[in-house]
Amino acid sequence: MDLDMNNKNLKDEFENLNKDDPDFSKKCSKLIKDINEGLCTILQLTEQLKGLLVDPVPVNREIGVHVLTMVLEEISHERISVAQINVMCDFYADKLKDHHQIIPATLRGILALLSFNNVPDGQLRKLLDSLFKNVPCQQQQQHDRLNIYKILKKSLENSAAELLEMDMDFVYGVMSAVDGERDPRNLLFLFHWLPIFLRQCNLGHLREEMFEVLACYFPIDFRTPPQDSNSISRSTLASSLSDCLCATPDFAEYCLPLALEKLSSSLHIAKFDSLDILAKGCDIFAVSFYIQHSTDIWSQIQREVLNNNDEELEKMALQTLVTVMRKLSDNPDSIYKPILSDIVDTLKGNLLPNMKLFVPSCKMLHHLCKSSKTAASFVIGEIVPIMINTFHITSTATHQVLLLKKLICFVWIYTEVYQKFEVTENQHLSAVLYLCLKACLHNDDELRVAGFYCISTIIKSLPDDIRKCFYENIRPLLIQEQPNHLRFALWESFKGLAEMHPSEIQNCVLDQIQIKNNDELYWYLQSLSTIIPIETFTQDTLGTYFKYCQSDFETSLVAIHCLRQTLEQYSDVARIQYYVEELQIVCILVDLILRHVDIIDICNIIHKRLLCDISTISKLIVRHQSCKAQILYITKCEEVISVYRNCQSVGLVIIIDGLISCLHKDIKLPSNIVPDLLSVALGSDHDFIVTIANQLLANLLNKNLDDEKLENDLQFIENYLCKNWNANRLDRSVTVLSWTTKALLMRNHSKGAKWTEKLIELLDTHKEAAKGFEIIMKDKCPSLSEESSCNVKLLYRQKFFMEMTTLFLQKKPTKNNLLAVGYLLKEAPRQVFIMQFKKIIKIVLLCLEECEDEEIMFIILDRLCDLIQNDKSLAEEYLQELLSRFIALSTFKSSMNVRIKALEGIQHFTVDYPIYKLLPMKEDVVQRLALCLGDKKRLVRKAAVDARLGWIMLDALT
Amino acid sequence: MELENINPHVYKKISDRPILPEEEDNDVEDEFDSREIFDLIRTINDPEHPLTLEELHVVENSLIDVDNQNNTIKVLYTPTIPHCSMATLIGLSIRVKLLRCLPSRFKVHVEINPGTHASEHAVNKQLADKERVAAALENTHLIKVINQCIVNKVS
DSSP states (O other): OOHHHHOOOHHHHHHTOOTTSHHHHHHHHHHHHHHHTTSSOHHHHHHHHHHHHTOSSHHHHHHHHHHHHHHHHHSOGGGSOHHHHHHHHHHHHHHTTSOGGGHHHHHHHHHHHHTSTTOOTTHHHHHHHHHHHHOOGGGSOHHHHHHHHHHHHHHHHHOHHHHHHHTHHHHHHHHHHHTTOOOHHHHHHHHHHHHHHHHHSOOGGGHHHHHHHHHTTOSOOOOOOTTOTTSOOHHHHHHHHHHHHTSSGGGHHHHHHHHHHHHTSSOHHHHHHHHHHHHHHTTTSOHHHHHHHHHHHHHHHHHHHHTOOOHHHHHHHHHHHHHHHHHHTTSOHHHHHHHHHHHHHHHHTTOOTTBTTHHHHHHHHHHHHHHOHHHHHHHHHHHHHHHHHHHHHOOOHHHHHHHHHHHHHHHHHHHHHHTOSOOTTSHHHHHHHHHHHHHHHSSOHHHHHHHHHHHHHSGGGOOHHHHHHHHHHHHHHHTSOOOHHHHHHHHHHHHHHHHHOHHHIIIIIGGGOOOOSHHHHHHHHHHHHHHTTSHHHHHHHHHHHHHHHTSOHHHHHHHHHHHHHHHHHTTTOHHHHHHHHHTTHHHHHHHHHHHTTTTOOTTSHHHHHHHHHHHHHHHHHHTTSOHHHHHHHHHHHHHHHHHHHHHOOTHHHHHHHHHHTTSOTTOOOSSOOHHHHHHHHHHOSOHHHHHHHHHHHHHHHHHOOOHHHHHHHHHHHHHHHHHTOOGGGHHHHHHHHHHHHHHHHHTTOTTHHHHHHHHHHHHHHOGGGHHHHHHHHOOOOGGGSGGGTOOOOTTHHHHHHHHHHHHHHHSOOOHHHHHHHHHHHHHOOHHHHHHHHHHHHHHHHHHHHHOOOHHHHHHHHHHHHHHHHHOHHHHHHTHHHHHHHHHHHTTOTTOHHHHHHHHHHHHHTTSSSOHHHHHHHHHHHHHHHHHHTTOSSHHHHHHHHHHHHHHHTTTOOO | OOOSSSSOBOOOOOOOOOOOGGGGOTTSOOOOOHHHHHHHHTTOBOSSSSSBTTTTTSEEEEEEEEETTTTEEEEEEOOSSTTOTTHHHHHHHHHHHHHHHSOTTOEEEEEEOTTSOTTHHHHHHHHHOHHHHHHHHHOHHHHHHHHHHHSOSOO
16 A cells, blocks of 8 residues: 555545454554654544545544544654644634544543644643533543543643643643542552642632532442452552642641541541541641641550551651651740650559559650650650659569660650660669669569569660679679579670670679589689670680690589580580680590599480580581591590500490591591490490490491491391390380381482381380381481481481381281381371372371370371461361261370370361361351360360360351 | 440459469369369450459359359459349350369359349349350351450450
8 A cells, every 4th residue: 555656535444444353453554654664644644534534424534534544643653743832722612622532542532642742732721621611520431531631641741731721721621531440450540640740730719519529439449359369459549549638738738637537437447547637638738737636646546556456557647746746846845845755644643653554655655755855855854754754663573674665765765765875864864874773772572573674675875884793793692593584684785784784794793703613613604605706705705715624634524524615505606616625625524524434324314415415516516526636536436445445434326426527437446346336236335425425326227338347237237136036125126127227218229129128017016116216207317317417318217208108008907017107197297298298187086096005196297287276178088087086085084195186186177178078067166066165174164164165156247 | 335334443453373382292182263264264355344243343252152062153253333234245245254274073153142123133133043054155246246355365
């Protein structure tokens, strides 16, 4: 189609086309391309469209305007002259008077015209006049209304001056166009644009009308349709509406009464939005309006905070209070102070700590302080003396604590508002600081705890004299036993001061402390451990520990125990690790044991603790060291082994475990200790040593890189077990067997399967073997962890669980087998339990029915309870089966724990399960649970009450 | 709705009942005692305030009497102010909660602590009248309010 060449009438081309037809847009694109390439001019196009544009049939006129509009939307701006734009504007202004069907295309055309930067003066006004006069906005469709709003927005952006000349006509036009809009999309567009409009235009006598147009949306009550996930939300609409209501200072006289009226309603969102407006208005409305309404605002906010059950609303009300009061603080004191004074006077009456309104009143006072420096000084001056006075005349420590906590908030807020930590210039706050110190020295523990915590939060504000006095008083406390909560509070303040004033702590506390006995030493070292991470103290403090570790035997027992606790607590602090390595502490401690090997008695609980402490300390240090550094321990270890073989002091096994179990895989020990460990594991009388021997054995087998040696070791263990088979101590043999199997399975060794088979064979005849499955499945065994350089293959427990459950499903469900399944379930990882659940549910339920072992019963119920709580959809499928078993077990005679667990399970079903599935069973469950209400055990009754109430309340009216 | 008593005294909650070793022994029988009954009703919410009856000292451990032999339980409660119009409602809530949580062998008496309420006798009579209690529980509005009081907000 070439317009220049054949010059034919476009009417024929477009007449029978629908505007949604793909051909239609194709043709339009061609026209646009032709014009852009200069093959045809806009004038020619108009002439050829003439037939359509003046056609008596509205549909055809619509098509004509549509084509023209599409061309205007797309052509490049230099293809159309000012004169042509002028004509177009006239044409479109005229078209607005045309048939309603043509309006949508016309509106789009006008929008396209406005995007040209050279619209002649006067045309815009003509267009808008025609628009306001001829097009009733709210009778158009949603999209056309949006276009009208876009036209208005564009006009204001392009030629504000011209529009301002229109004066009230423009304002009135906009107002009547917008009035009554209901579509959230359009509203959101309007709410974003209107603030700009309101700021630029003088609303004159129309300002109340304009405000009313917007106020009718307040508060926004709108719910997003559930299927529409990323649509407009209520909060976006509400926040943009409040921007509109607070857009111009002119609205102040209407906006504040509106907000106050809605704040007093009972509707939650109305309160929210009103508070939002009150706060937003502070940026724009004149302060005089706020003064005028100050009493109202205050009484409403007070009401919200005092009677409120909603934390979020309370927070918002308090925040608004701060904003409004900050706004009011711009006034001279003569106006501002009386308002403050009114508020403070109202709240003064509520300051008794045993009253319900005490806490909310304090909150309001605190927020009042935050609003300005004047307010802070005023409120503190008025309120703090009263509260201090109340503190002195109150006899209940709990109330004194409450008062102290509220008083200390004033100190925080003061430092925040004044931006400085020095508070002593305010005499009232000085008194608060002394009150804290006094609380620390009080003889009531609760008050002392509060005192110490308060001190730790205001360390930067504490003056010298209080600090000095504090140091004097904490010295004896640091070396005495204190109740836990008091000790932690004390340490918190001690640590805070050590960070802020290290030299004072060193000179006035640490250097002054005299240790008289080992009890004092214990608490002193415990206190020191709180400041070890502080860089200034790390080295010296560790030195102190070390000094006492090398002291006499009794003292070293205490010091070593403290050292262990400290190292455990800070196992990830590199600095501490570095210093303890430097001090070669491991070898020194092992030597200490070797020196005293004759007097060490494993039955003595203190000695046992010492051995364990040294073992743990060794592990904590060795595991972080490099291969090269670890080699040094080999000789030490050999020394211990040879001493052990000489004297057979089993306690040394603990030390050997500490030295060896964290060594790298590549480090080989010269002597073979497998036989020694086996004889301990099967023969020792101390269960504790047996466990260590087993774990160390497993550790060695797991880390052994030499296949031949491993083969020999395994053969040796097998023979040893056969040779020393003792029917009375079968559990010992099972334990060795299980740990060996675990070590192999963990590294995915080919022999693992063979050893597992041994265990299963044993299960057929001996129920003790079931326990072995627990050992194998157990997670988090420190001696077989990656930290001990062991081979831990990914998901080995999951794999073992899958294999074993599949096996047991095929086997006959004998008692022993069910017991083994129980132990497997006990330690099974959550994910794999859920994954396999459908497959194993049958055997699990069978366990619940057949098994008599209380422990297993409890374990299975526990796992099922977890499932009921956290995997509702899965448990829902088996609701009936599970529930009936649980109800049966709620009267299980021989174990109260089983009864409690079963009742808990029954209760969990009442949380978030589809009510229609539960209701048919409700009557029965409630009736059956009535039996449990009279259980002979109180704890069972408690669980029964919870479960029964849960079921009764399922469909109860609330 | 205006509150009748806007600023009541708030008392500290007592700590949870410690679990004694014999309570964990399946073979020992634990008798019902006043503390157990108190634990059942202390968490009931006040109809006016977001506080529990315990915090307002409406119910107290010392005002509960349990007789295991004769299967009777007597609970006295103290309204926060002598003209409290919620007194009957609170009494009903206590009754309903105990009805749901105690074995049927017990006969429960819920009464106002003597001398603490203006219309003490009238309220006591209402609470003791089985028929009137049953009738009250048929009232949907009333049972709604009672359920709100009984439901454990944080469990």
